[in-house]
Amino acid sequence: MTEGRYRSRTEKAYADMRERPAASDHGVVMYRNMVIREIEKVRQNLDPMNVIRDPDHPIIDTKLDESIRAEKAGSTAYHLPSTV
Numbered sequence: 001m002t003e004g005r006y007r008s009r010t011e012k013a014y015a016d017m018r019e020r021p022a023a024s025d026h027g028v029v030m031y032r033n034m035v036i037r038e039i040e041k042v043r044q045n046l047d048p049m050n051v052i053r054d055p056d057h058p059i060i061d062t063k064l065d066e067s068i069r070a071e072k073a074g075s076t077a078y079h080l081p082s083t084v
Helices: 009-015 023-043 064-069
Strands: none
Touching: none
């Protein structure tokens, strides 16, 4: 008879960390479920709650592509506009 598969200390620690929310944590659980639900909406290309679009107003360009190409946060290139 064996003791089962070997698990490292880290695996054992995580296995024993099951959440046990108390009654006072009900709001936290509700908030987490709402965030998960809204993330799923975004994954389906739907608008999450509190996003209201005006069909008579053009989409605002946030220059996301430039932000993604910017260097690491904290560098001067991240904070200064491109001169190119």
